Each structure stands twice: as structure tokens, then as C-alpha cells.
Amino acid sequence: MLSLAVSIEKYELEAERNKLIESNAQNEKKLVDKEDEILEDLKRSNPETILDHDDLINKLYNTKEEANRIKKDQETAREREEKIKLERNKYIELAKKTGLLFFTLTEMVNIDHM
Numbered sequence: 001m002l003s004l005a006v007s008i009e010k011y012e013l014e015a016e017r018n019k020l021i022e023s024n025a026q027n028e029k030k031l032v033d034k035e036d037e038i039l040e041d042l043k044r045s046n047p048e049t050i051l052d053h054d055d056l057i058n059k060l061y062n063t064k065e066e067a068n069r070i071k072k073d074q075e076t077a078r079e080r081e082e083k084i085k086l087e088r089n090k091y092i093e094l095a096k097k098t099g100l101l102f103f104t105l106t107e108m109v110n111i112d113h114m
Helices: 002-009 011-044 047-052 054-089 092-110
Strands: none
Touching: 002 011, 002 054, 002 092, 011 054, 047 054
16 A cells, blocks of 8 residues: 555656666676676686686676676665655555545445445
């Protein structure tokens, strides 16, 4: 009910929250995919000549840079999510009363009118 109330009252706020959630999930997936890719490359590499593989070293460096960028993005997202959470909390009472009203009305069907 809270998401519904906020999306009706402040659509852009709820849309931004959903976008942040989706972005965080995509970033986490990117990191896991990169990690799996590097581990697979390390597994296939010869341990004695591993330092001679420039492509692997470059991939590790690029992954580290991307991980740092994602970490900064997630910090920014967390700060924004906190602000959104504070704004959403203003609608908790509305959501509670709306939920109560909804379930009260659905239960009224069970009342015998005679």
C-alpha cells in the first residue's frame, strides 16, 4: 500500500526509487559476471606464465576500475535512497489507513444483510 500511495502522490519519487533498485541489481550482476569471467580466465591460465598474460592483467585492472566506479555509484544511490525513505515515511499513515479501509470493505461482503 505504501508504494501505491507514494506512486499516486509523488510518482517521480517512486519511479526514482524503482530505478535505483534496478540499477543496484544490474551493478551487482555486472560485478559477479566480471568476477566469474576473471576466475575462469585464471583457471585456464598456466600458473607459471600467468604474469605474462597482458590481457588478463588489463582485464583485472579494468575490473578494479569498474568496481570502484560501481562502489561510488552505490554510495550515491544509498544516500538518495535514504532521502527517498524519509519522504516515503510521510505516507506510512496513509498507507495503513488505506489498507485497513480496503480489508474492511472486502470483509463487508461477508456480513449478512438480513
